[in-house]
Amino acid sequence: MRPRVLSGMRPTGALHLGHYHGALKNWVRLQQDYDCFYFVADWHALTTHYEDREVIERNVYDMVIDWIAAGLDPEKATIFIQSRLPEHAELFTLLAMGTPLGWLERVPTYKDQIEKLKDRDLATYGFLGYPLLQAADILIYKATYVPVGEDQASHVELTREVARRFNHLYGRGSDFDARVAAAQAKLGKDDARYFEKQRKAFGQDGSTEALAKGEAIVRKAAETLSPEDTELLLGHLKGSGRSVLTEPQALHTEVTKLPGLDGAKMSKSYGNTIAMREEPAQVEQKIRRMPTDPQRVRRTDKGDPERCPVWEFHKVYSDEPTRDWVVKGCTTAGIGCLECKQPVIDAVLKEQQPWRDRAEAYLTNPKQVHWIVEMGTERARTVARQTMKDVRDAMGLNY
Incomplete structure (x- = not known):
């Protein structure tokens, strides 16, 4: 399984x-x-x-x-x-x-x-x-x-x-100790002694190494133990009873x-989301209206992608050559903000199309x-x- x-x-x-x-x-x-x-x-x-x-x-x-x-x-x-x-x-x-x-x-x-x-x-x-x-x-x-x-x-x-x-x-019945002893006996004398040593070490200081060693002993005896015995011993090793849960x-x-359109967490309550199956025209409109680097007021101003919410979308949707193009174009004022947004628009619409297609069958039925x-x-x-x-x-x- x-x-x-x-x-x-x-x-x-x-x-x-x-x-x-x-x-x-x-x-x-x-x-x-x-x-x-x-x-x-x-x-x-x-x-x-x-x-x-x-x-x-x-x-x-x-x-x-x-x-x-x-x-x-x-x-x-x-x-x-x-x-x-x-x-x-x-x-x-x-x-x-x-x-x-x-x-x-x-x-x-x-x-x-x-x-x-x-x-x-x-x-x-x-x-x-x-x-x-x-x-x-x-x-x-x-x-x-x-x-x-x-x-x-x-x-x-x-x-x-x-x-x-x-x-x-609740994993310990009245005969718990007797059942544990019977299960441990199936490990063999040496392995039972070693198992008990690891159990005590885990119980005293929470040693993950001791826990792993104890579990290895139980797994080693898998052929001679019933599933109930295995569960019982593993529970006993951790200081609990049978692992009911x-x-x-x-x-x-x-x-x-992926942040929201304004750079904050994407949330309906903030009004900054793009729905998975939103209409293409609305997606394009929302991305085109996204705020950009506040210090890039004019087309000729140089910008910094790290100050721009659109850059976070590029990190998710754009490949490395496109991101390099954005960084160079933004920092040199070689491209405008609308040019920068277009690859994001194209990538989001391409991602959404299969979702809209698959959803249609369920919306109509x-x-x-x-x-x-x-x-x-x-x-x-x-x-x-x-x-x-x-x-x-x-x-x-x-x-």
Whole structure:
């Protein structure tokens, strides 16, 4: 089986170029090598926009169309809607029973969002608990990796802590010590002694080298250990019990950051976006109106590309010869700003055309995209239900 990747987006409607280059392009690439689960995080949208219910449904399908138009293949990736799976809410509730309040309050984006969204009432349990809901989204599919930027790495670390705590609390039955001893005996006397030494070293000082050596001993005995024994020993090595929930890793892959038309972050709220499927005439008009180097007032003034928002687009869309042409022409006043913008216009329109073509089939037949989401949701449900069975068993709730 391929390692599983999970990620999601809030349904903000049709996506813009910043979404594509910042996340979606990476999702398309990952589906070639991983078992990818991508979901519409509509419950997460309610944590900050709980009064805007009328736009969510339209936004959900607009966004999914953009995903498919960009190259997500429903045959390779599982595409689904969070709220169609009540198992997410159940796991969120059960995890909440044992998650310390301080863990949620220290999430960096918690205070940051409260500061940025002062126009909204965020004094709700839903907003405080959204990192734990995010953890439930990941853990319920036992994802190996979560593709994130540096600003979201803390959420993955919280998810790891939540999984570790759950496994510690509920991965140890009354016969835990006896089962561990029986599994260790299968390693052989010398390897069992060495394994125990590495376990203690990891527990005392968190040595990653000791952890790796202990895991190598378990892998070496793979033929003599059952899957349950392997899981048990690996959990024991890390100081937890049986790994009911999988600790995910942050997957830091190369992503391209594309700023908005004014050089600030591309955001609908700033009015500086180009939609992925925006009409060509509007795209051309927006780029032609982009601000340029403020010190280049006249055509004959020499400029500096580093002071110009258009240069950031060239970094993403232009090849090296074109960028060299821009630098030389701008710094010597050899080209005007409209000349500089034309290669960007051409490149953006060329990138967008396949998206518009692929999206057309779904815009004219909405039921087709509904069917794709239904099929993906059912595939996700099969995995989620199995995880919840394991969780209920571990917590003693399967009576």
